[in-house]
Amino acid sequence: MAEYWMDWASLLLRWLHVITAIAWIGSSFYFVWLDLSLRKAAHLPEGVHGESWSVHGGGFYHVQKYLVAPGSMPKELHWFKYESYFTWISGFSLLAVTYYWGAKAFLIDSSVADITVMQAVGLSLASLALGWIVYDLICKTPIGKNLLILGFIVYVVVVLAAYSYSEIFSSRAALLHVGAMVATWMTGNVFFIIIPNQKKVVASLQRGEAPDPALGQQAKQRSTHNNYLTLPVLFMMLSNHYPMTFVGDDLWILVGLIVLIGAIIRDYFNAGHAGATGLRVRWQWPIASILIIVLAIWAKPETVTLNTNQIVTDDAIQTIVTTHCAGCHAAQPTMAGFTTPPKGVILETLVDVQKYKAQVHAQSVASQAMPLGNMTQMKPEERAMLGYWLENN
Ligand code: HEC
Numbered sequence: 584m585a586e587y588w589m590d591w592a593s594l595l596l597r598w599l600h601v602i603t604a605i606a607w608i609g610s611s612f613y614f615v616w617l618d619l620s621l622r623k624a625a626h627l628p629e630g631v632h633g634e635s636w637s638v639h640g641g642g643f644y645h646v647q648k649y650l651v652a653p654g655s656m657p658k659e660l661h662w663f664k665y666e667s668y669f670t671w672i673s674g675f676s677l678l679a680v681t682y683y684w685g686a687k688a689f690l691i692d693s694s695v696a697d698i699t700v701m702q703a704v705g706l707s708l709a710s711l712a713l714g715w716i717v718y719d720l721i722c723k724t725p726i727g728k729n730l731l732i733l734g735f736i737v738y739v740v741v742v743l744a745a746y747s748y749s750e751i752f753s754s755r756a757a758l759l760h761v762g763a764m765v766a767t768w769m770t771g772n773v774f775f776i777i778i779p780n781q782k783k784v785v786a787s788l789q790r791g792e793a794p795d796p797a798l799g800q801q802a803k804q805r806s807t808h809n810n811y812l813t814l815p816v817l818f819m820m821l822s823n824h825y826p827m828t829f830v831g832d833d834l835w836i837l838v839g840l841i842v843l844i845g846a847i848i849r850d851y852f853n854a855g856h857a858g859a860t861g862l863r864v865r866w867q868w869p870i871a872s873i874l875i876i877v878l879a880i881w882a883k884p885e886t887v888t889l890n891t892n893q894i895v896t897d898d899a900i901q902t903i904v905t906t907h908c909a910g911c912h913a914a915q916p917t918m919a920g921f922t923t924p925p926k927g928v929i930l931e932t933l934v935d936v937q938k939y940k941a942q943v944h945a946q947s948v949a950s951q952a953m954p955l956g957n958m959t960q961m962k963p964e965e966r967a968m969l970g971y972w973l974e975n976n
Contacts, residue, residue, distance in 0.1 A: 586922055593680050600673040607666035608813055614663075615810055619856035621648050630654060651799045656788050664778050671770035674820075678763055682707065682756055688920075688955040692753035706751055707760065714744060714764040715771045727804060737808065738842060741765060745838035753956055754829035761838050762819030765812050772805035810853070814845030826950035827882055840878045847871045884949040889971050893964075897933060900972045904930055907959045908947075918958075925955075937976065944973050 621633030632650040636643060682690045686700040690707065698706070717740060727733050744764055748757035780798040787794045818841050822828040828837060851867035889895070910918035912930035928942070929935050936943055946953035947961070948970035954961055 586920065589680060589684060593677065596673050596677040596680060600670065600677055603666055603669040603673055607670045608817075610663050610666060611806075611809065611813070615806075615853065616856045617646060618648070619853060619858075621646075651794045651796050652784050652788050656785065660785070662778070662781075664773055667770050667773040671767065674763065674766060678707075678759070682759070688958065690752055690756045690956075692756075692951075692956050694957050694960075695749070695753060696751045698751065703752070710744075710748070710760065711764055711767050714740075715767055718768045719771065719775070722804065722808075730804065730807065733804075734808075734811070738839075741842055742835050742839045746835040749834040754834060754950075755823050755826075755952055757834055758819055758829055758838070759823050761834075762816050762822075765819070766816050769809045769812060769816065772809055776805045777802045811846040811849050812842075814849050815842040816845075818845060826945050826952035827884075829950050829952060837878065837882065840874055840881075844871050844874045844878070847874075889967055893968065895968050895971050895975075897972075899968060900936070901933055903961075903965050903969055904933070904936055907954045907961045907965070910959065911955065933976075936973075940973055944970065948973065 617635055620635045620637075622635065623633050627634060627647065630649050630653060631647045634645065634647045636645055638644070683704045686703050690703045691698060691700070718737065721727070721736055721740070722733065726736060741761065741764075745757070745761045748760045751757075752760060780802045783798055784794040815838075819838070847867050848871050851864060851871075854864045854867075908930040910916060911921045912924050912928050912935075914924065914929055914931070916922065916924060928939055930939065930943070943953075948966050951957060951961075951966070
C-alpha cells in the first residue's frame, strides 16, 4: 500500500518540480535576453546602462537597467528567488522519494558497488554538499577572474563527477546525480551568492552609500554559469526516461558531450540576443548537430552476438522472463515491495514480451536498466539471448 501513496507523492512532486523549474528557467531566460537586448541611447538618465523596448500582452514595456543600482531605492522592488529555491526543494524531495526510498531498486546496482541503503543515501547527500563546496571554492580563487579558464575547470569537475558517480551508483542514478549536483550549484549560486549580494547592494543604497561593484561582478560570474548549465541539466533530468543514455562506466563521455552541446546551443541564443551576426552566430548549430550525431552513434548498442553453439529456444526465453522480469512485471507481483506491475507493464508470457518488444529491448538488451538495480542478477549472456530472440521474433 505504501507504494500507492509514494506514487502520488512522486507525481505531485514531479508536477511541482516542472512548474517551478519552468518559472525559474523562464524568468532566467527572460532576464538573460533582457540584459543582452539593452541598448545605449543618448537620452538615458544618469546611472542607466541601457534600455530595451518590447511588446507583449497588449502593451509596450520600456525597461532600463541601472548599473550597479539607481541613486535611491525605488518604492517597490521585485525579487526573483523563490522559483529557484522551490525548484531545488521539489527536486531534492523527488530524488528522496524515488532514489532514497527506492534505493535498492533505483540507486544501488550491486554489480557496480555493493553498498547498503544507508551508505548509498549518505554518499548521495555528501556528494551534493561536497560538489557545492568544491565548485564554490574554485569560483572564489583567483582563477574565477578569468571566465574562460574557470569555465573549463568547472567543466572538468562535472566530467570527473560523472565518472565517480558511475563507480558507485546504478547508471541511471549516476546520470541523474550529475544533473542534481549541477542543479544544486545553480540554486546555491542564487541562494548563497546572487541574492545576498543583491541584498548588500540594497542595504548600501538605503544607507545612502555607493554599492561595491565587485558584488555585481561576482553575481554576474555565477549567473553566467547558471545560464550555460541550464540546457545540460535539463537533458540530464530527462535522460532517466531514456535507457540509451545510461551507458555505465562511460557515462563521463556522454556527460562531457552533453555539457558541451547544451552550452554551445545556449551560446547561440546569447550571441543572437546581443545582436551578433555573421560567424559569431553561425558556428553553433552545425557544431552542436555534429556532436549530437557523434553522441547518438557512440551510445548505439552493439548488435547482439551469440556463441555459435548457443540455441535460443522459446523455452529458454520464457525462463529468462520468468526469472528476471515477472517477479515485478506480473498482474500480481511476487517481488517484495511491488503490489502492481510497474508502469502497467506485464511481462509474464512471450506474447507479453512481443507486445513490449521495443521497450524490453531498450531496457534490458541495449541498456541494463532492467531488471531494476539488476536485483535478479541477469547475466550478459541472458541479455544477448533475449536480444537475439527479440530480433528474430
Ligand atoms: C525489481 C522489480 C523489477 C524487475 C525484476 C524488472 N522491472 Fe521493469 N520496471 C520496474 C519498475 C519499478 C519500473 C518503472 C521504472 C520507472 O518508474 O521509471 C519498470 C519499468 C519497466 C518498463 C517500462 C519502461 C518505460 O518507462 O516505458 C519496461 C519495458 C520494463 N520495466 C521491462 C523489464 C524487463 C524486460 C525486465 C526483465 C528483464 C524487468 N523490467 C524487470 C521494476 C522491475
